[in-house]
Amino acid sequence: MALLRWGLLCLLLPLAARAQKLPTRDEELFQMQIRDKAFFHDSSVLPDGAEVGSHLFRDTPKRFFFVVEEDNTPLSVTVTPCDAPLEWKLSLQELPEETSAEGSGDPEPLEQQKQQVTHEGGTELFSYKGNDVEYFLSSSSPAGLYQLELLSTEKDTHFKVYATTTPESDQPYPELPYDPRVDVTALGRTTVTLAWKPSPAASLLKLPIQYCVLVNKEHNFKSLCAVEAKLSADDAFMTAPRPGLDFSPFDFAHFGFPSDPLGKERSYLARPSPKLGRQVYSRPKADIQKICIGNKNIFTISDLKPDTQYYFDVFVVNNSSNTSTAYVGTFARTKREAKQKTIELKDGKITDVFVKRKGAKFLRFAPVSSHQKVAISVHSCLDTVQLQVRRDGKLLLSHSVEGVRHFQLRGKPKAKYVIRLKGNRRGASMLKILATSKPSKQAFPSLPEDTRIKAFDKLRTCSSATIAWLGTQERNKFCIYKKELNEPYNEEQKRREQNQCLGPATRKKSEKVLCKYFHSQNLQKAVTTETIRGLQPATAYLLDVYVIGHGGHSVKYQSKVVKTRKTC
Secondary structure, X not given: OOOOOHHHHHHHOOOOOOOOOOOOOOOHHHHHHHHHOOOOOOOOEOOOOEEEEEEEOOOOOEEEEEEEOOOOEEEEEEEEEOOOOEEEEEEEEOOOOOOOHHHOOOOOOHHHHHHHHHOOOOEEEEEEEEOOOEEEEEEEEOOEEEEEEEEOOOXXXXXXXXXXXXXXXXXXXXXXXXXXXXXXXXXXXXXXXXXXOOOHHHHOOOOOEEEEEEEXXXXXXXXXXXXXXXXXXXXXXXXXXXXXXXXXXXXXXXXXXXXXXXXXXXXXXXXXXXXXXOEEEEEOOOOEEEEEOOOOOEEEEOOOOOOOEEEEEEEEEEOOOOEEEEOEOEEEEOOOOOOOOOEEOOOOOOEEEEEOOOOEEEEEEOOOOOOOEEEEEEEEEEEEEEEEEEEOOEEEEEEEEEEEEEEEEEOOOOOOEEEEEEOOOOOOEEEEEEEEOOOOOOOOOOOOOOOOOEEOHHHOOOOOEEEEEEOOOOOEEEEEEEEEEOOOOOHHHHHHHOOOOOOHHHOOHHHEEEEEEEOOOOHHHOEEEEEEOOOOOOOEEEEEEEXXXXXXXXXXXXXXXXXXXXXX
């Protein structure tokens, strides 16, 4: 059943004889109005099966309504924050009884009807606070009036909403492959080549999709909506006009939103994605470049600056619905010029380092004042690297580093330390390194020598699996994540390819199992177990354990694949 029905208009609008019926998802007029970007501007009614965008003023809540006419109706609501975190909740409202003004049969005024609906608390079904793409899904929802309320406490922002009563058949957002990471396959001084696995939306569902690549120097983006909001903000606020003097607070043309020839405000809906083919949108001042490349899943980005760190994101876009899904982004530093420079390490600050295959990087650490100790922490994200540390030319240590290692050296007044990182023969290396003259709590968590996850075959059932892993004497937070696998998975091969520096923030919220704190002063007993329940029979799952340090930096244990029993 469609969400929009004439009964909802009777609820929110006066029963005037000239009122126009709101089109449903199956009507051609609705699609025309969506393309024209005018219909859902500032509307409090959600359509069924179409993504709509809107604007939020800071500290000013916005409410949307829709009606589910029959009990046991499937329902899915997805909210995509753009450039700021959102607080949103979905609630089931009581339908107000129809009354007339003094028994005259006249409808209640519009404002009175809206107050009657919005002031009733209703039953809260779901709430969320953050900047992730989050959704509510129910396979059987009761009939009634539903209210979606959104709030931004940080700043004025944009968001997108998708609601549907047919979530299984809609496929609104393109599906990601089982391995959604973006890999750096080649690196030059001014070029970077990216590759990613194709979306099942093209190969299995035969949907018209294209890939868009984003390059910037600041950070990775979680949604294409966030990218568009950033680009729009750079345009709109380049010459910040004065509210009340240069424009009306409701004149959105000053913020980059178009107006029609009659001066009427237009919708906040994003422009439809361009057709297949390469199209480039360059933002020199913001250092953001968005490139749509059709359905290719390998692309070389050129005209980059040497020795510069860039963040790369890939989005798969459904050209029919203009909806998109983000791959797990990555970062890389382009090659230096022929004359290699030494990277200066700041005391107590984590630095990202990229080392090419069989290449080397030099880092310099010069504490400002006299010091008694120097602590160096290294997290090798991809593969083993060779580490050498010299103080005033004298070799202090030489180690092979895989995963996380901590080193502590004696200090010396006015000493200068040179750190040499050498890559291996198999491929490029990505690291995070921290040097400090004031070691206290470690920014990187301590790890045991053995970071494997053990699965107990005798405790494996049709719906659960029991795992164990080693801890340390330091109290740390451990988080478990699971992901269903649809294809064969070579655990050792994928473990070596995986970027270990990508933490829980890159995982879907639905994949999280639990978090717990654990430690033991006796290393012989520093082992903990957990039983993961609610699994499907005869199904393979990828299980991951993350340990999170005091500084918030996380490290992943070696992934484990477990398959539940077929019969019990």
